[in-house]
Amino acid sequence: MSETDGEKVVSINDLEFEKNVSITGAETPLKDLHKPKEKKEKSTKTPKEKKEGVVHGGSGPAGGAKKKEVKKESGLGLAFKKEENFGDWYSDLVVRGEMIEYYDVSGCYILRPWSYAIWEFIKDFFDKEIKKMGIENTYFPLFVSEKALNKEKNHVEGFAPEVAWVTKSGDSQLEEPIAIRPTSETVMYPIFAKWIRGHRDLPLRINQWCNVVRWEFKHPTPFIRSREFLWQEGHTAFATKEEADKEVRAILELYRQVYEELLAVPVIQGVKSEVEKFAGGLYTTTVEAFIPTTGRGVQGATSHCLGQNFAKMFEIMFEDEKGERKMVWQNSWGLTTRSIGVMVMIHGDDKGLVLPPRVAPIQVVVIPVPFKGIDPSDECLKVVHQLQQADFRVKADLRDNYSPGWKYSHWELKGVPLRIEIGPRDIEKKQVRVVRRDLEDKAVGRSQDIPVADLVERIGEILDEMQKGLLERARKERSSCIATAYNWDDFMAALNNKKMVLAPWCDEVAVEENVKARTKCEGDGGGAKTLCMPFEQDTLPVVQDPLPEGIKCFASGKPAKKWALWGRSY
Numbered sequence: 001m002s003e004t005d006g007e008k009v010v011s012i013n014d015l016e017f018e019k020n021v022s023i024t025g026a027e028t029p030l031k032d033l034h035k036p037k038e039k040k041e042k043s044t045k046t047p048k049e050k051k052e053g054v055v056h057g058g059s060g061p062a063g064g065a066k067k068k069e070v071k072k073e074s075g076l077g078l079a080f081k082k083e084e085n086f087g088d089w090y091s092d093l094v095v096r097g098e099m100i101e102y103y104d105v106s107g108c109y110i111l112r113p114w115s116y117a118i119w120e121f122i123k124d125f126f127d128k129e130i131k132k133m134g135i136e137n138t139y140f141p142l143f144v145s146e147k148a149l150n151k152e153k154n155h156v157e158g159f160a161p162e163v164a165w166v167t168k169s170g171d172s173q174l175e176e177p178i179a180i181r182p183t184s185e186t187v188m189y190p191i192f193a194k195w196i197r198g199h200r201d202l203p204l205r206i207n208q209w210c211n212v213v214r215w216e217f218k219h220p221t222p223f224i225r226s227r228e229f230l231w232q233e234g235h236t237a238f239a240t241k242e243e244a245d246k247e248v249r250a251i252l253e254l255y256r257q258v259y260e261e262l263l264a265v266p267v268i269q270g271v272k273s274e275v276e277k278f279a280g281g282l283y284t285t286t287v288e289a290f291i292p293t294t295g296r297g298v299q300g301a302t303s304h305c306l307g308q309n310f311a312k313m314f315e316i317m318f319e320d321e322k323g324e325r326k327m328v329w330q331n332s333w334g335l336t337t338r339s340i341g342v343m344v345m346i347h348g349d350d351k352g353l354v355l356p357p358r359v360a361p362i363q364v365v366v367i368p369v370p371f372k373g374i375d376p377s378d379e380c381l382k383v384v385h386q387l388q389q390a391d392f393r394v395k396a397d398l399r400d401n402y403s404p405g406w407k408y409s410h411w412e413l414k415g416v417p418l419r420i421e422i423g424p425r426d427i428e429k430k431q432v433r434v435v436r437r438d439l440e441d442k443a444v445g446r447s448q449d450i451p452v453a454d455l456v457e458r459i460g461e462i463l464d465e466m467q468k469g470l471l472e473r474a475r476k477e478r479s480s481c482i483a484t485a486y487n488w489d490d491f492m493a494a495l496n497n498k499k500m501v502l503a504p505w506c507d508e509v510a511v512e513e514n515v516k517a518r519t520k521c522e523g524d525g526g527g528a529k530t531l532c533m534p535f536e537q538d539t540l541p542v543v544q545d546p547l548p549e550g551i552k553c554f555a556s557g558k559p560a561k562k563w564a565l566w567g568r569s570y
């Protein structure tokens with residue numbers, strides 16, 4: 001770290017994360033987590049003949065008459081249990097599930113094809129929807145000049161320690177350090193001022209898919225908190241506040257759809273408090289998810305109305321129909337790869353990832369179960385072809401050095417929604433066995449025999465059912481984690497019982513700050529804050545809108561102005 005002109009300049013190579021307590025509860029440095037297991041894996045990877053009968057449509061050893069070198073199905077299980085050690089379970093899962101590879105720059109992760117494909121589904125959906133709304137994609141530079149970055153003081157204040165700067169090229173010091181974008185308001189708005197002249201230039205609505213860098217010092221967690229991440233950032237300018245307000249909610253609705261309809265993660269929509277809103281803006285709306293295992297809320301995405309703050313600073317003006325010069329109204333909104341981490345945390349179990357069908361890179365894996373020298377690989381390929389024709393994402397695992405049981409565990413670890421097993425007896429009966437990833441081993445309906453003739457139709461139905469079922473299950477659990485409290489004691493009890501708490505609130509900054517401080521020492525974990533003031537919605541039946549007459553703030557005892565949803569959070 002060095003100092004120039006009183007400005008802190010962080011050389012991005014110098015820094016190490018503080019070894020804080022992990023936000024997931026893990027204190028083990030992440031880089032050490034996988035070392036012992038790597039060793040273990042090697043030892044179990046010695047090819048051995050498979051003994052147990054995992055075949056159906058017959059019994060006996062896989063591979064039939066010829067003894068094949070096949071891998072045992074042991075050694076694939078996760079090293080930690082979700083309920084017992086959530087932090088380590090998660091870190092282990094994203095690596096073993098082949099979503100993440102660790103990297104030698106702290107806080108940066110490699111997104112492997114298995115997780116990048118999920119990001120592409122999110123991207124494809126959202127991109128198509130915003131284009132329908134008339135928003136255009138663009139690309140602005142990664143670098144920000146110091147002058148531009150510091151133009152809007154409110155905006156950078158508080159964030160400054162997280163800005164990474166480039167100070168050198170080769171051996172020579174740059175004349176002026178340049179920042180790496182932590183977000184692009186200050187990159188884009190000088191250009192907005194140039195592009196917008198008259199009312200006919202409005203609205204201006206652009207979006208970019210890119211990476212940003214925020215040099216976080218809290219414990220990093222794959223997807224959830226990393227120093228570089230991927231996102232989309234939308235930036236728009238309007239002639240009127242009404243248009244801006246309308247867009248804020250339209251974008252928030254798309255974020256809800258990404259979470260609920262793609263990732264099967266229930267969210268609560270609402271508006272942020274003064275403390276929690278984006279300081280550079282007028283108001284911030286949010287979709288908030290919740291991780292029941294840790295009892296923490298997690299901000300899913302935000303859609304801000306910036307008001308005219310940036311227009312003032314960057315002089316983004318237009319001439320209206322009457323020839324008067326006016327400032328534009330602006331919005332900005334963003335959704336990041338954090339969404340993938342939230343989905344993993346909510347649906348994953350002790351066997352691995354559980355991917356909702358709409359974002360599963362492979363929806364169906366077809367596994368041959370050889371018996372008595374009969375190899376069903378050709379039938380597997382036929383089924384793959386049949387399902388591919390119907391646009392399912394499907395793959396056959398025909399590797400002959402792994403047993404069927406090993407493959408079952410492998411694809412369960414990766415979270416593939418359905419597996420199809422085909423053995424000789426299935427071929428005779430013109431059927432296949434279909435096994436669902438989302439149901440427990442012994443659950444009714446987890447495994448069913450389906451005639452090949454009905455396969456396309458039934459697979460479609462089952463995947464739809466799974467998609468809906470995952471959201472319903474998560475919503476039920478989430479809803480059971482919302483408590484209401486009218487006084488401090490009930491509030492603390494609920495919070496320490498891993499709940500979000502809906503409480504009548506006076507809406508005062510000092511009170512929120514006080515609650516944060518008091519919950520830090522009185523309970524375990526970090527301080528509680530407002531997650532949002534939920535919009536009226538049927539998923540939250542406890543919200544009574546308007547607030548009952550004469551009701552007091554749970555924390556200050558002053559007259560309450562609104563319902564606020566409180567919680568510990570990521």
Ligand code: 87F
Nearest residue numbers: 159162182183214233278302332333334
């Ligand atoms: C970190 C360093 C510098 C968040 C930062 O939410 C600046 C910032 O402005 C910063 N972290 N923010 C707020 C970002 C606001 C807004 N930008 C466009 C979004 C969505 C996309």
